[in-house]
Amino acid sequence: MNYFQLFQVPAQFDLDLTELGTRYLELQRNFHPDNFAAASERDRLLAVQQAANINDAYHSLKQPLLRAEHLLALRGVKISHEQRSFTDTCFLMQQMELRELLGDIPHSSDPYALIDEAEQQIQQQKNSLLHQLAKALDANLHEQDLQAADIIRKLKFFFKLQHELELIEQQLQD
């Protein structure tokens, strides 16, 4: 299913999220199962499936990584996460350093300073990769699409790091 078509928004990475949100609510107002409480069983089932599709589509377009993946899937490019290994040693080094930094936080005398530092680094790298991703996807050429797939795989590492950082911060606060 083409999620961009479903919401009638342009099939591109750079998306107006406010517009997407409005379209989403418009569709849910029509297809939410609450509209079908008095309908026949089959129609109620159809409505649940339809509403689930709409929710799933919204979920996928709202988040940049999933949106990029969906865009690539529509262009016939698969991400194949596990199969490919990274050859970019610079990226791998960077990851290791960040992991070490995260590992140091709980033992540090000033953990919040380290958290800020890690957050800044992750944010910076993430933004730069997101920028590259947008550019690669905009080209809409196969070569660049493959690059985009690579960037997505890298970005996943940063999103994961960010999540772990949040958990560390929570544990500190508790």
Place this chain on the structure above:
Amino acid sequence: MALLQIAEPGQSAAPHQHKLAAGIDLGTTNSLVATVRSGQASTLKNAAGDDMVPSVVLYQADKVVVGKAAVAAAIADPQNSIFSVKRLMGRGYAETVAQAQQLPYLFVDQQGLVAIETAQGVKNPVEVSAEILATLADTASQTLGGELTGVVITVPAYFDDAQRQATKDAAKLAGLNVLRLLNEPTAAALAYGLDSGQEGVVAVYDLGGGTFDISILRLKRGVFEVLATGGDSALGGDDFDHAIVQWLQQQSGEAELAHQRLRQYLQLARQIKEQLSAHDLYAFELPTANGSLALSLTREQFDSLIQPLVRKTIRACKQTLRDAGLTTAEVAKVVMVGGSTRVPLVRTAVGEFFATEPLTSIDPDKVVAVGAAIQANVLVGNKSDADTLLLDVIPLSLGLETMGGLVEKIIPRNTIIPVARAQEFTTFKDGQTAMSLHVLQGERELVDHCRSLAKFNLTDIPPMAAGGAHIRVTFQVDADGLLSVTAQEKSSGVTASIQVKPSYGLSDDQVATMIQSSMQYAKQDMQQRLLREQQVEASRVWEAVSAAIAADAHLLGAAELLEIEQALSTLKIVSQGNDTAAIKAAIDKTNHITDEFAARRMDNSIRQALQGHKVDEV
């Protein structure tokens, strides 16, 4: 095929007929029923003039008593008067016995589920709840002067799948048509009419008798979007009572409390709690083995007894805010729900945490039932201009057991429902035709730490070489928060059959047997009921398809149209007879013939929904 109803919800077959609908708050301590009359939602009083019915069921050899009268008999007959049955819904025997040593019941292991031995034999929580529901529905149909078309029943947002299913089974057993299971906090938000012009983030703090919920909602032009929900489905005012009972027991010096004494202390504890919510000191007589003791408890002492429990709720608030990605400063209002929010310490703690004075203008005991009534009125089709949209979330992650007793999450918590996620599995042996899936609910990584929901056995997989069959399993959670699972082999398109073994629930067959064996339905009644159900469904299908043809006949070829019209006229004739099986067959046939038409209309109306939007924008 109810797409016509989407476009013009008021245009049903009998547009002027007001349908009777009610909202039911099936609470741990008290239950209420409410309805909308002349545009106003209010709770309904029973013959004795009460709207709050204690959720207590007394089983005597010759009759069943529900409510106040059952409470009165509780001290004399503790083992047969069932209190707080909501806490036992969807629960296993072993866990209940381990946790509920204080309760005066004779627990029975009913195939792993907890049940209670009573003067009328073994009763499970679904049956006990059905008695309460039937009593409330009775009050409603007597007050309104007619049979209810449908009800909305509220459940704690934090209820898991087993607890929700048990609630729905209880309604079925009571002979009620459930329009929707509605989360209590969402109902409360509706009741406050927070849609009327108000926008922003609202927190609903719901501390009932036995459950605690915290939900964070965003309100925007009639849309009630739940951002995150959290809580504890086994923490509530009952626990305040138990804390007081423990203190009373220490004072009395009795090492162990007999059932009657325990019931006595529990009632005294409730009284103390209520008194200390209004006063700073309460003096009372404590009955003991050697007569009685004159005692008093101060508000301060009471606060320190319940402080750990209140702190637990605040921790849950913190976590849920985090899940919503918000800070306390972004929460505009806090709504208090549930009788236990009358306790001053609760109000202070919540006010301090959110740094705002909590809203209590609607009676916290009634607000949920009122909200449920408002939604029931909309769902039954009485309010055609309803412009509310309730977007709820799944409270606990759904996952599958993988190698090594680990859980792989399929649908993370706080995902908007309805939701469907598919997962692919393959066979690992040549010619394998079956496989088994274990579905769990919870946030932890180990199977043992999550709640087991059900085991699904897939059979009829076409035999192929190992790894040849690709089975796509779809997990779907509907708007009630209930899970269903379907499976299909991808290359052959064969639908694998699924047998569900709920871990803490009743199978469809068990529910059917319970309905049949219940005293309320003699065999003939039962057949009447099944016939009636099929006739109602037949008329729904007939109305929906007729309306669909009227609106969208242009989507059909001449031959298709003829075939559908023939099916419709057969359906109409058959449904006037009393052959239940023939009616069902005619419904199935009509559904089958119109499947393609329904799909076309769905696609068509999605396009139209957004086209209309574009025109508006210009």
